[in-house]
Amino acid sequence: MARLLLGTRGSALARTQSEWVANALRTAFPDLAVELRIISTTGDRVLDVALSAVGDKGLFVKELEQALLAGEVDLCVHSAKDMPTETPEGLMLAAFPVREDPRDALVLRHAGMGSDLQNLPQGARVGTSSLRRASQLRYHRPDLQLADVRGNVDTRLRKLAEGQYDALILAAAGLRRLGLWDGTPGATIGEAVVYPLDPLVMLPAVSQGILAIETRTADSATRAFVAALDDPAARAAALAERALLRRLEGGCQVPVAAHAAVTASGLRLRGMIGALDGSALVFAEQTGAVEQAEALGVAVAEALLAQGGDAILAAIRSQLEARR
Numbered sequence: 001m002a003r004l005l006l007g008t009r010g011s012a013l014a015r016t017q018s019e020w021v022a023n024a025l026r027t028a029f030p031d032l033a034v035e036l037r038i039i040s041t042t043g044d045r046v047l048d049v050a051l052s053a054v055g056d057k058g059l060f061v062k063e064l065e066q067a068l069l070a071g072e073v074d075l076c077v078h079s080a081k082d083m084p085t086e087t088p089e090g091l092m093l094a095a096f097p098v099r100e101d102p103r104d105a106l107v108l109r110h111a112g113m114g115s116d117l118q119n120l121p122q123g124a125r126v127g128t129s130s131l132r133r134a135s136q137l138r139y140h141r142p143d144l145q146l147a148d149v150r151g152n153v154d155t156r157l158r159k160l161a162e163g164q165y166d167a168l169i170l171a172a173a174g175l176r177r178l179g180l181w182d183g184t185p186g187a188t189i190g191e192a193v194v195y196p197l198d199p200l201v202m203l204p205a206v207s208q209g210i211l212a213i214e215t216r217t218a219d220s221a222t223r224a225f226v227a228a229l230d231d232p233a234a235r236a237a238a239l240a241e242r243a244l245l246r247r248l249e250g251g252c253q254v255p256v257a258a259h260a261a262v263t264a265s266g267l268r269l270r271g272m273i274g275a276l277d278g279s280a281l282v283f284a285e286q287t288g289a290v291e292q293a294e295a296l297g298v299a300v301a302e303a304l305l306a307q308g309g310d311a312i313l314a315a316i317r318s319q320l321e322a323r324r
């Protein structure tokens with residue numbers, strides 16, 4: 001009987017996502033044994049430092065990839081949004097299962113504080129450490145006070161309940177996978193109240209809500225198992241959004257957002273580049289063939305650069321350079 005070792009981070013969300021993949025594999029292949037191996041990552045050990053200060057998206061990923069390359073595990077399950085746009089030699093993102101809710105959610109400390117970005121109380125204190133969320137928040141609501149928040153979803157919700165913030169922006173996917181939210185606008189988590197944000201107002205992170213299953217490129221046996229979980233729409237979205245980010249990034253963390261979806265006319269990709277202070281925001285949208293997802297990502301990235309995104313990114317890079 002074949003047995004697969006699945007490497008995962010130890011957070012509740014990572015374990016929930018990995019259990020979901022393990023169970024989907026067991027259902028597809030009743031004779032297959034799948035065991036989880038918890039691997040602690042640098043990202044988990046430096047939870048007190050703002051991620052934008054640490055500056056490396058690969059923090060949650062590197063140790064998992066080392067275990068995979070060393071043959072200690074056969075596959076790793078990641079939030080695709082945490083994955084760098086380049087995959088190390090010898091490894092591949094072999095499957096993208098069906099996407100969970102891609103939106104961001106506004107989580108209010110208690111009821112009676114509005115239901116959207118537009119009607120939040122003046123000057124409300126909003127917790128987020130994401131440059132992408134901060135840029136769009138400042139663009140739409142320059143009066144809000146933004147504050148860093150780190151830690152796992154449970155830690156963030158505890159800090160909200162303690163009154164350290166009036167509101168948080170969290171990925172709907174994390175809340176839903178953890179069973180904390182069923183997608184209903186205005187549903188509660190303890191005293192807190194959850195409202196989904198319109199993706200045209202708060203464009204999601206590249207690959208938000210998508211899982212990436214990583215394997216060794218040469219391991220055709222494991223690749224064949226995980227291929228059963230691959231979803232063509234999730235794959236096309238991940239490829240388009242990641243190609244957009246790859247064309248834009250050049251090494252440093254940037255306020256970039258993207259969301260692709262399969263529609264009746266093909267793959268529709270929306271992208272955004274925002275200034276850190278919310279003073280400028282460029283947006284582009286194109287529809288292309290599902291089979292040409294990466295070309296679409298590059299095309300939307302180039303449209304963003306041509307519309308002023310290049311100047312926004314140049315300003316951000318010189319600001320970050322000056323801080324070093």
Ligand SMILES: NCc1[nH]cc(CCC(=O)O)c1CC(=O)O
Binds near residue numbers: 081082170207210211
């Ligand atoms: N930034 C960390 C992270 N990575 C993936 C998710 C949620 C799950 C997902 O987006 O797939 C989160 C939490 C959040 O942003 O609220």
